[in-house]
Amino acid sequence: MNQSNDLMGKIVSLCKRRGFVYPSSEIYGGFANVYDFGPLGSLLAKNIRDLWIKKMVQEKEDMYLIDGSILMHPKAWEASGHTVAFTDPLIQCPVCKKRFRADQLEGWQLKKDNQTGQWNILKQGSLICPDCQGNLIPAVKEFNLLMATEVGSVAGEKTKVYLKGESCQNVYLDFPLIRDTMAAKIPFGVAQIGKAFRNEITLGKFLFKVREFEQMDVEYFCAPEESDKLYAEWKKIRFDWYVKDLGLSESRLRWRQHSSEERIFYAKDAWDIEYKFFEDFEELEGVHNRSDYDLKQQGKFSGKTLDYFDPISKKRFVPYIIECSGGLQRTFLALLAENYREEMVKDDKRVFLKIKPALAPYKAAVFPLVANKPELIQKARSVFNLLKPELMTFWDDIGNIGKRYRRQDEIGTPWCLTIDYQTLEDDTVTIRDRDTMKQERVSIEDIKNWIREKLE
Ligand code: ATP
Secondary structure (H helix, E strand, O other): OOHHHHHHHHHHHHHHHOOOEEEOOHHHOOOOOOEEEOHHHHHHHHHHHHHHHHHHHHOOOOEEEEOOOOOOOHHHHHHOOHHHHOEEEEEEOOOOOOEEEHHHOOOOEEEEOOOOOOEEEEEOOOOEOOOOOOEOOOOOEEEEOOOEEEEOOOOOOOEEEEOOOOOOHHHHHHHHHHHHHOOOOOOEEEEEEEEEEOOOOOOOOHHHOOOEEEEEEEEEEEOHHHHHHHHHHHHHHHHHHHHHHOOOOHHHEEEEEOOOOOOOOOOOEEEEEEEEOOOOEEEEEEEEEOOOHHHHHHHHHHOOOOOEEEOOOOEEEOOEEEEEEEEHHHHHHHHHHHHEEEEEEOOEEEEEEOOOOOOOOOOEEEEEOOOOOHHHHHHHHHHHHHHOOOOOEEEOOOOOHHHHHHHHHHOOOOEEEEEOHHHHHHOEEEEEEOOOOOEEEEEHHHHHHHHHHHHO
């Protein structure tokens, strides 16, 4: 096994062992490529979402947050082109029955007709099945990724609806309501974190490609003539988020522009932010200038005009949209891949997550030195109760202190507080740092400020 596969394996194992990510429906043998965030994963995911909202909404004055429903009028998906054109090119191995995306097989080049969803083969590549080495037949089928369900309670009168194939569509539908209820002046943007569902063909990359995931989207509405300038600004904002706010290393991030074959016909420009998760650079977020296509299409199908009247220039126009669409699961995986550390401490292997304290699931852990001394337990409980209302704090009185440190290291807790016999005398505790393992004594009345300062 090479090093990067090894790292992926270690992360998958850590995620399950320490309650970050569980396979969905495990007692039934699991459900392919659907996962649950466990207690630790839910906290990490929440911290990512909260930070994203803080940076994309709270610290800006022209951004509005919405939280749209998963179910929408089915016509919206006709207007967007998803019912016909949201396809991937499928090749199925006749021997092992495994399914592949033809555009990801070695040497293949295909181009999608975005009106019909049909994939045309530009260059046929390898016909060897990557899994069983059997012979593939070069028959490419269009595979629609949308998931459908039904609403209504009377059999035979149910309406087919779609689960969101991409989370952003309802932002376009809500555009006139946001414009009017918020008296929003262009340029302005709408931020949304929402679920998306896709019948993906190629699976098996842990959280990287799943059937149900969350997208963190910015849809920024602007005048057509301003879109190039604002597009450049948003590219910078989004790249900075990964480097400065999340702490991903710049050397593992890069921009990739969509080729003319790949770029959707209405997009003015399209770049992806890619991250080197393990071996290869792969997409983390798409930042696209989508022109006025989305609002025009939804306007055409709904019979409404989705436009904007500029009170200064007295011009009426259909806004352009700059879209920044990133995935929560991929961000989560990137943070684990970036921060997973192993080091030898004497003869012992120490695993720790060197994640930014602001993102760590728990900020602090409180340990009484031993579990059978009531005075120590009582004192430790008072420290725990002091911190709990302000910070996610973990209580642990099981096993020796060394083992308790290791448990917190693995889940990324930056500071472990031990209440010992000296605490009973002078009201100080030891605070042990996750990364350096250094300890210092801090008086109980100063702990909150000490942590607050480190978190800033
Ligand atoms: P890819 O080609 O890598 O599957 P995409 O181009 O289909 O991605 P978009 O439609 O641009 O992805 O979606 C925006 C973001 O949503 C992606 O950059 C990614 O972070 C996330 N995303 C898309 N599909 C999935 C998936 N199946 N599982 C997890 N995250 C996903």
